[in-house]
Amino acid sequence: MKERTYLIFRRLFFWLSFFTFVVFTPVIVYYSLGYKFDASSHKFVKTAALSIKTSPKGIDVVLSGKRLKDTSPCVIRGLLPREYTVLLEKEGFYPYRVHVLLKPSTVAELDIVLIPKTKTADKIKFDFNIYKFFVSRRFLGEKIVAFTDKGIYFLDKDFKNAKLISSVPLLEDLASSIEGFKEGDSRLAFWNKSDVWITQVLEPFSKEESKIGVIYKATERIKEVFFGLGDRYLIIQDGVKIVTQDVRNPAINFLLFALESENAEVFYDNASEILYIRDWAAGENKFSLFKIELMSLINERKEAEKNP
Amino acid sequence: MKEKKLKRILEIIPGALSWSILITLFGLAIFRPFIAAIVIIVLLLYWVCRLLYMSVLLVMAHHRVLTQKHIAWLARCKEAKSDLRLDDILHVVLYTVYKEPKEVLEDSLRSLEGIDYPKDKMIVVLAGEERDPSSFDKLEYLKEKFKVHFKDILVTIHPKGVEGEIPAKGANATYSAKKIKAYLIERGVNLDNVVISCFDADTCADKNYFACLTYNFLISPRRYRMSFQPLPIYSNNIYKAPAFARVIEIGSTFWQLIESMRYEKFITFSSHSMSFRTLVEVDYWPVNMISDDSLIYWKCFIKYKGDYRTYPLEVPVYMDIAVGNSFWDTVRVQYKQKRRWAWGVENFIYVALDFVKDKDIPLGIRIKRLFQLLDGHVSWATWAIIISFITPLILIAGKLILKDSLVLFNLSYINSIIFSSLNLILILCVVVGSAFLPPRPKEVSRFIYVLFVLQWLLVPLTSAFLGSTPSLDAQTRMMFGKYLYFYATPKKRLNEEEVKGAGNG
Numbered sequence: 001m002k003e004r005t006y007l008i009f010r011r012l013f014f015w016l017s018f019f020t021f022v023v024f025t026p027v028i029v030y031y032s033l034g035y036k037f038d039a040s041s042h043k044f045v046k047t048a049a050l051s052i053k054t055s056p057k058g059i060d061v062v063l064s065g066k067r068l069k070d071t072s073p074c075v076i077r078g079l080l081p082r083e084y085t086v087l088l089e090k091e092g093f094y095p096y097r098v099h100v101l102l103k104p105s106t107v108a109e110l111d112i113v114l115i116p117k118t119k120t121a122d123k124i125k126f127d128f129n130i131y132k133f134f135v136s137r138r139f140l141g142e143k144i145v146a147f148t149d150k151g152i153y154f155l156d157k158d159f160k161n162a163k164l165i166s167s168v169p170l171l172e173d174l175a176s177s178i179e180g181f182k183e184g185d186s187r188l189a190f191w192n193k194s195d196v197w198i199t200q201v202l203e204p205f206s207k208e209e210s211k212i213g214v215i216y217k218a219t220e221r222i223k224e225v226f227f228g229l230g231d232r233y234l235i236i237q238d239g240v241k242i243v244t245q246d247v248r249n250p251a252i253n254f255l256l257f258a259l260e261s262e263n264a265e266v267f268y269d270n271a272s273e274i275l276y277i278r279d280w281a282a283g284e285n286k287f288s289l290f291k292i293e294l295m296s297l298i299n300e301r302k303e304a305e306k307n308p
Numbered sequence: 309m310k311e312k313k314l315k316r317i318l319e320i321i322p323g324a325l326s327w328s329i330l331i332t333l334f335g336l337a338i339f340r341p342f343i344a345a346i347v348i349i350v351l352l353l354y355w356v357c358r359l360l361y362m363s364v365l366l367v368m369a370h371h372r373v374l375t376q377k378h379i380a381w382l383a384r385c386k387e388a389k390s391d392l393r394l395d396d397i398l399h400v401v402l403y404t405v406y407k408e409p410k411e412v413l414e415d416s417l418r419s420l421e422g423i424d425y426p427k428d429k430m431i432v433v434l435a436g437e438e439r440d441p442s443s444f445d446k447l448e449y450l451k452e453k454f455k456v457h458f459k460d461i462l463v464t465i466h467p468k469g470v471e472g473e474i475p476a477k478g479a480n481a482t483y484s485a486k487k488i489k490a491y492l493i494e495r496g497v498n499l500d501n502v503v504i505s506c507f508d509a510d511t512c513a514d515k516n517y518f519a520c521l522t523y524n525f526l527i528s529p530r531r532y533r534m535s536f537q538p539l540p541i542y543s544n545n546i547y548k549a550p551a552f553a554r555v556i557e558i559g560s561t562f563w564q565l566i567e568s569m570r571y572e573k574f575i576t577f578s579s580h581s582m583s584f585r586t587l588v589e590v591d592y593w594p595v596n597m598i599s600d601d602s603l604i605y606w607k608c609f610i611k612y613k614g615d616y617r618t619y620p621l622e623v624p625v626y627m628d629i630a631v632g633n634s635f636w637d638t639v640r641v642q643y644k645q646k647r648r649w650a651w652g653v654e655n656f657i658y659v660a661l662d663f664v665k666d667k668d669i670p671l672g673i674r675i676k677r678l679f680q681l682l683d684g685h686v687s688w689a690t691w692a693i694i695i696s697f698i699t700p701l702i703l704i705a706g707k708l709i710l711k712d713s714l715v716l717f718n719l720s721y722i723n724s725i726i727f728s729s730l731n732l733i734l735i736l737c738v739v740v741g742s743a744f745l746p747p748r749p750k751e752v753s754r755f756i757y758v759l760f761v762l763q764w765l766l767v768p769l770t771s772a773f774l775g776s777t778p779s780l781d782a783q784t785r786m787m788f789g790k791y792l793y794f795y796a797t798p799k800k801r802l803n804e805e806e807v808k809g810a811g812n813g
Contacts, residue, residue: 025350029349033715103712107717
């Protein structure tokens, strides 16, 4: 091919590129801004877009009565600004209907989780009479603590494995009255209104039998229990008292703090060893928030003893 | 206005323009993401159209090179209808040498020894530097080894510290060319019939290069008004260089291919050839500037009042990919080499200063050429940064500030469509790039071909960090008057162990 032929082709493609830019740029910019030519009114109208995301994906979308070809996730562009009814449906899930008001030049986003229709539930394969259960959240996932007629068990959340904590059978009345439980590093504490029990969580291959024993008896009513001070104490809210109970010796407990109100709430953060209390502030006639930094107090006392 | 003041203003313009574009877009992205999105959509569309146009040029240039690959150029020379005969033509091949290893020069001379052209019509000049005394013996050794193959081999040593010169390739080449002129005149050679090729030390000529050059010189009635530019293919060590360096240098070859189709703005780059008479008339290469290879074109363009062009030769020369001693050293070497190339922005100042005074060149041409120079350098410094950093920044800022804005939502959509369509251009790069691959050495695994395809995925990274950044660096230095010294890219031949480690980088 001669230089001249290349030049002709080059010029042809240059002008083609130039006109492509000149013609398409305004069209694409207008389109990006949401403008669309409305054939019926012979005018440019501002449109909006609707972005639909669902869990699970692949849900059929019906927009104001019109079923779309695309399933979710999808983006519907060029919609006139007005209210639309979006129906999301898929077999096996409850249909989800929502009204969306689209404003000009905006994109509305729907992020919907569809609820499956359920008729059956998985049952654990172990032959227990379960009186009470709690879910324990751990760093590596959840465990289910089950109080059964055959003792206390840790269950995996897939129901495949059961680890015996204590084979001491619990009476149905007692087990059913349990209001809460807390898991320490190697112990499990659970309570009802009047008693706190404690049991050791043994190593998987231990042949020892873990025992259950009452560690604390309420003088008023047990509301909340926490492990504290390196799991060596239980912090117990008993009526208007906050008591520390040695986990190894039921005879040793101390009154940590006397609360003003029966409606007081406590939370013990065992990472920072701080006790937070929502209690009635006498003289101010309102509830306020208090805190007791236990480790700081212990250290202060130690220092005071060293340097009297 | 005093020339010094005007020069300073001109030095500020490219950097100021590039920084203004980037800062404005950055500011818009943060404070006015809506406007930034519209601006970016327009810029992206402009960029795509330009890229498509350049891809067409690349295909055309590729076609031009491939279709003329098997032409018997020497036979054509013999049959050429010209006022000159083949026997009248004398070639001077000038290699500028500075610290290049002996092996690099040996390879270059061996390629010259193997060309399909009468070697008794060729004078080889090895132009060394007094700054590099270690090269004296090396040059003498090479002269002795190769002198039997050529009409003559001359060794010239450019003295250091000459007033008015900077230590750069142009000063060395000019010193050498003046010596050659004296040598030729002494032997009664007509300078009109001498063609000089100024080669980097690593330039290996294709076996048809001098026949093709001679043919074009013979048949062109305007032979004293044109330079001859071969296609530089960076393939001497392509199987030994890291992937990112391969991508950058193949990109340089592609750029030359594209530029070779834009005849009216095509300028000389790196190794090139021209009439010796013309070289003497324009007073040789510049001795006090870094980008001597392109400035020689502009010197001629100005001297002949715009009546000068660069002819893209159909036959390539093969050069080295700049590599260092390690991966990071290669990054450093590549960065410095690209910054030196980007220092070619000094052409804009040189040309603008002359165009202000010189009214003989039509105003339209002066404005057009200046705009082309400025556009080329500003685009080089900004495009990859806009695409790799500013566009994602606008998308992120838009998500945070204008969550429900349709234009930002559409920008992300347009951006994804554009980048998907760019895959087609990447396929084109793979196809065109494969045409310039030399045979695979036995010690290199076939697996490298897979890497040769995958390496193109590095384009966004390499174009931003080793494309735009060195260019912006060069323009910023010029803007603040921090002038660059000439960086001689190290040339080396990797040993076998280094070869095994290459290709993965």
